[in-house]
Amino acid sequence: MNICYKRIIYGALLLALFALILTPGIVPGTDAGFAMAADEVQVADIAADATVADAIATDATVAPAYPPAPKLTAADYPTIKGINSRIVVWIVAQLHLWFAAFVLAVPIFVFIIECIGMKTRDQRYDNMAHEFIKVSITAYSLTAILGGLLVFSLVLFYPDVFRYMSTIFKESMFAYALLFFAESAVLYIYYYGWDWLQGGNKKWVHLTLGLLLNAVGTMLMFQANAWVTFTMSPAAVDAAGVFNGDVWAAIHNFLWNPINIHRVVANVAYGGSVVGAYAAFKFLSAPNKEARAHYDWVGYNANFIAICALLPLPFAGYYLTAEIYAYSQQMGITLMGGVFAWLFIIQAVLIGTLFLSANYYLWCGMGRSDGANRYYPYLKYLAIVIVGAFLVWFTPHTLVLTNGELKSLGGPYHEYLGKFGIMPAKNTAVNIMILFTALSFVFYRRCNKISTVSWAPAGNAAVVALFVAGIINILILGVYYGYFTNTVYKVAASIPQVLTTLVIIVTALTLDSFMYKGAKEVAPLHWGRVSNRSQYALFLLAVAFTWLMGLMGYIRSGIRQHWHVSGIFRDASVDAYTPDLSFAANTVSVATILFMAMVIFVFWLAALSTRKTDASKYWMGQKS
Amino acid sequence: MKNFLQVVTFSLLVIASFAAYASFGIPRIKPAPPPVEEKLDLGAMTMDQFIAVGEKVFNGKGTCTLCHNSMGRAPMLDKVVSISDSRMKDARYKGEATSIVEYIRESMVKPSAFVVAGFGKAGSNDSESPMPDVSGGGIGMSEAEVLAVIAYLQDLGGVEVTVEIPTDVPEESSDDEEGDGEARAPYESAEAIIEELTCGMCHMIGEEEGEMGPDLRTIGALRDKDYLRRAIIDPNAEIAEGFDADMMPDTLGDDLSAKEMEMLVDYLAGLK
Amino acid sequence: MSMTKKRLIPRLLQFALVIAGVYFGFVLLFDVILGALIPKSLLSMYMFFVIAGTFMVFTCTEESAREMVDPIKALVEDPSKKIVRNIVYAVLPLLAGAYIFTSLQLSFEAPVELRSIHPAPPASLKAYGKRFDLATLENPYRKLEKSDPEKFKKLVFEGGEVYIKNCQYCHGDRLDGKGPYADGLNPTPLNFQDVGTIAQLQESYVFWRIATGGPGLPKEAAPWISAMPVWEDFLSEDEIWKVILYLYDYTGMRPRSWKHE
Structure with missing residues (x-):
């Protein structure tokens, strides 16, 4: 009887949640499926109209009339004395984005970790997942506060922009607001119900809640992405900005999906790096050996998540860039060849920093087992290749030359280094860098074990052959197709390169897991036996990631140049000019510091809940 | 606490080094400012701003005050709005306007529709106006600018402004990325220059018989090229006897290219 | 340990x-x-x-x-x-x-000047008294490469003549940027044989750069020290398109294009 009663409650709960999520979905233009259905209905309607009676007004007269994009003057932008509205909106939006990325990413890997815990029945995973979600709870309310602040700043400083956007996206914005109820409800139940929903069917319910949380979160982000990409690649509007009423087309604009993919992957990598920094700090200030071991292990897992998402990230980035080019050559060249060209050198340096520090963390981590001695001699070769690939990667297309060098070289093009400046070289380099990072990971996995399967030598030979063949393939694709064919093939060659890399990584790791199934442990893995230096690599990862995201936010917004909505809604404010890189870097730095301060506050809050002060003497009727 | 400070210091150093690299490690390029938009932001304009635009066009680009001034070359326009009605009823009126706005508009683009007595072209018995079409060639006012000038004239005349601010006028010379303004085709001949700059309004030259400035039909016999060039670029440097200073616009030197200037000077010097 | x-x-x-x-x-x-x-x-x-x-x-x-x-x-x-x-x-x-x-220490070396070699093009370009939309502009002769190779060959040849009469003094008879006058120029003329130059660009971009030359460079590419003349004043529209054909034909490069061949 009791069990039955509970099941009914769970079922009702789940149904209610589904209903919550689907309600906004019914509003046109919030969900792919529904909107497409709506489209079909509309098409059918029009067809029916046409056949039944031509005289019936077409949908042009039925459709609500939308205003064109306003043409503003500097006077239309309210100002508050002593406050630069652009910088306010910039920093608030960036902070909101960082927190949102973190808050959306954490449930993704909390869900995965919970699954792993369920599968392995290792409670450490469950505890870790619980701890992660605890950190993200406080961050969640900060995200909402910053989101509110962002809307206020937009309404205050850019009222016409906000009005224009909200006339087009009114349904989607309303749905977005409603969806927050679902997000909050699921998140709180997921977190507060963690200890309640344990074991058996209850665990399954909890896991379902985790899945729901991610579904709602992703939906939220996709909607916000639609507004952003609309300003870059407006759709469903004419040249004057008059909206044709097709909300789904406005949402599903040219850059929507590329940004969606890029952001989901980047969020996971970012969330992993922030949680890694949290674990690193806990590790450094751990009071005892057990805590050190625990946080070493947590930090390792967080870093693992970050690296897993980091590996495909450059490809998502290339896809986005290619789509920007395809959308508008002018936007593409503004992005890559104009003022922002140097930004990509900074980006390359930062991504290199990410890869180097992630590798360094793995190498240091090998010291957890004495068995790693067998692999140390190889590390220098890994380092040579990774650093070498990285050098190719950030060699700029336009070299900074002194006049003497210019004369000596006979022009701004370097006969040899110039070849590193273009995309095929960089694609090749990044693929190799990723492959060798994966190799670092393979070494790390093997450091405390020795394979006992009979086919181990053959397996090793296969892995080596796989890597060698793959690298040769990548080089041929990069060098032959990249330099000796035309653009279509140049760009197209990057796809098999990526596929090669992914195939190698997946196959090598699968093979490896079979080879080391039941492997003999040569030396135990001592969690906690890792240098403090390696923890700083985790901090570097988190800080570099945060800063890099800020910088890329600047360029994503910057390539619109002096437009609120690219090409149709001009920015007439005094701040319509594009700020230079140095200014942007300083703004991003300030924002990063603000973000760090807030994150420290969030972490401190998470630790606060476990602190207790004994005040039994204070209260009446209690004896000490 | 020591750990905390170390970590914070480390992070700040990392951020500082990124910022320093972005500021000093790579060359600084100042992005070009947004292109200057010449077209009027009509959608976001109040009537007062629109009238201000009209005033600016009237005194500047429109070159209206060159003639419509106290020198008596053309009628004064401060009261034009209040007498438009009587003009439209006049027997000599050849236009089709039915309202004040239409009448003024017509008089700007088809000036000969009504010529005020005494202001017609010499010899035309006030049937033909010496005024050029403001929307064409040399002046090139846009539809919006014409309306802005009408709004200004209504305001000047102290009547209610009935012009509506247009919202969707076709834009000429739209977003010009180089921001070099409208580039006109170079003039082909000195005759074309004289025609386009309406020199004959004031000077006697060719078929034209203006009387405000010196007779140019035989100017080449009297003046050398240097004098002519200076007289075009800086008209007030030396005033011919019997004529007033400040009559001739001093912007011609800016409007003509060096080649065109020489073409014009050669032509004038050849008039003997 | x-x-x-x-x-x-x-x-x-x-x-x-x-x-x-x-x-x-x-x-x-x-x-x-x-x-x-x-x-x-x-x-x-x-x-x-x-x-x-x-x-x-x-x-x-x-x-x-x-x-x-x-x-x-x-x-x-x-x-x-x-x-x-x-x-x-x-x-x-x-x-x-x-x-x-x-x-x-102060030196006599002039400060480093950074020029953006491929500045972002404007959306449209004014030349020959009309306006070209750079996003859609194509070489009118490019299609002949497939449909009429004989005619195309002839056009390339004519482009070569235009090149030799006008361009080779700086850009060199081998299109490597080492023409007789190249030594006197700073920045030196572009080397079209380099994979980083015309091979990275669409023909519309090349047309823009030839037609408006150094003075037509956008502000971000300043300082305008390029000696490239405004070829619009010397060559016909047709001649520019033909010389572009020649540039790609001689160097064996393909213009940047999103079309499959």
Whole structure:
């Protein structure tokens, strides 16, 4: 009887949640499926109209009339004395984005970790997942506060922009607001119900809640992405900005999906790096050996998540860039060849920093087992290749030359280094860098074990052959197709390169897991036996990631140049000019510091809940 | 606490080094400012701003005050709005306007529709106006600018402004990325220059018989090229006897290219 | 952990040797063997990451890290190394001072000017009294390559004539940017044989650059020190399109295009 009663409650709960999520979905233009259905209905309607009676007004007269994009003057932008509205909106939006990325990413890997815990029945995973979600709870309310602040700043400083956007996206914005109820409800139940929903069917319910949380979160982000990409690649509007009423087309604009993919992957990598920094700090200030071991292990897992998402990230980035080019050559060249060209050198340096520090963390981590001695001699070769690939990667297309060098070289093009400046070289380099990072990971996995399967030598030979063949393939694709064919093939060659890399990584790791199934442990893995230096690599990862995201936010917004909505809604404010890189870097730095301060506050809050002060003497009727 | 400070210091150093690299490690390029938009932001304009635009066009680009001034070359326009009605009823009126706005508009683009007595072209018995079409060639006012000038004239005349601010006028010379303004085709001949700059309004030259400035039909016999060039670029440097200073616009030197200037000077010097 | 064996070369010295070796390796490779010097700005960035990478390898195990740090610690703390310490303490500030002194020295070299070689094009371009939309502009003759190869060949030949009469003085008869006048120009004329030039661009872009020349460069590409003339004044629209055909034909490059062949 009791069990039955509970099941009914769970079922009702789940149904209610589904209903919550689907309600906004019914509003046109919030969900792919529904909107497409709506489209079909509309098409059918029009067809029916046409056949039944031509005289019936077409949908042009039925459709609500939308205003064109306003043409503003500097006077239309309210100002508050002593406050630069652009910088306010910039920093608030960036902070909101960082927190949102973190808050959306954490449930993704909390869900995965919970699954792993369920599968392995290792409670450490469950505890870790619980701890992660605890950190993200406080961050969640900060995200909402910053989101509110962002809307206020937009309404205050850019009222016409906000009005224009909200006339087009009114349904989607309303749905977005409603969806927050679902997000909050699921998140709180997921977190507060963690200890309640344990074991058996209850665990399954909890896991379902985790899945729901991610579904709602992703939906939220996709909607916000639609507004952003609309300003870059407006759709469903004419040249004057008059909206044709097709909300789904406005949402599903040219850059929507590329940004969606890029952001989901980047969020996971970012969330992993922030949680890694949290674990690193806990590790450094751990009071005892057990805590050190625990946080070493947590930090390792967080870093693992970050690296897993980091590996495909450059490809998502290339896809986005290619789509920007395809959308508008002018936007593409503004992005890559104009003022922002140097930004990509900074980006390359930062991504290199990410890869180097992630590798360094793995190498240091090998010291957890004495068995790693067998692999140390190889590390220098890994380092040579990774650093070498990285050098190719950030060699700029336009070299900074002194006049003497210019004369000596006979022009701004370097006969040899110039070849590193273009995309095929960089694609090749990044693929190799990723492959060798994966190799670092393979070494790390093997450091405390020795394979006992009979086919181990053959397996090793296969892995080596796989890597060698793959690298040769990548080089041929990069060098032959990249330099000796035309653009279509140049760009197209990057796809098999990526596929090669992914195939190698997946196959090598699968093979490896079979080879080391039941492997003999040569030396135990001592969690906690890792240098403090390696923890700083985790901090570097988190800080570099945060800063890099800020910088890329600047360029994503910057390539619109002096437009609120690219090409149709001009920015007439005094701040319509594009700020230079140095200014942007300083703004991003300030924002990063603000973000760090807030994150420290969030972490401190998470630790606060476990602190207790004994005040039994204070209260009446209690004896000490 | 020591750990905390170390970590914070480390992070700040990392951020500082990124910022320093972005500021000093790579060359600084100042992005070009947004292109200057010449077209009027009509959608976001109040009537007062629109009238201000009209005033600016009237005194500047429109070159209206060159003639419509106290020198008596053309009628004064401060009261034009209040007498438009009587003009439209006049027997000599050849236009089709039915309202004040239409009448003024017509008089700007088809000036000969009504010529005020005494202001017609010499010899035309006030049937033909010496005024050029403001929307064409040399002046090139846009539809919006014409309306802005009408709004200004209504305001000047102290009547209610009935012009509506247009919202969707076709834009000429739209977003010009180089921001070099409208580039006109170079003039082909000195005759074309004289025609386009309406020199004959004031000077006697060719078929034209203006009387405000010196007779140019035989100017080449009297003046050398240097004098002519200076007289075009800086008209007030030396005033011919019997004529007033400040009559001739001093912007011609800016409007003509060096080649065109020489073409014009050669032509004038050849008039003997 | 305790198997610190005596090394032939101390770890710290190894570290220094590796870095010096890479540095001189770069200089040797580019300046001497390849004969195309490596720019200082790039070399310093390269070296920064080489040092970072070397540091990573040398400090990733505890003992190696200790071996790196110990000599430095000893230098600072060990009483028996007093003389060496004093020398180092005296020399280091002097070196730093000398570095700063030399880097603050005024030189007669003109400041580095950075030019954006492929500045972002405008959305449209005014030439020949009309407006070209750069996003959709195509070479009208390009399609003949497939449909009428004979005619195309003839057009390429005519383009070659235009090139030899007008362009080769600077860009060279082999299109390598080494024409007879090239030495007198700074920036030097573009080398069309380089994969980084016309092969990266659409034909509309090349048309824009030829038609409006140096003076037509957008502001971000300033300073306008390019000597490229405004060819709109000298060549017909037709001739520019033909010369573009020739540029690609001679160098064997393909214009950037999103169409499949």
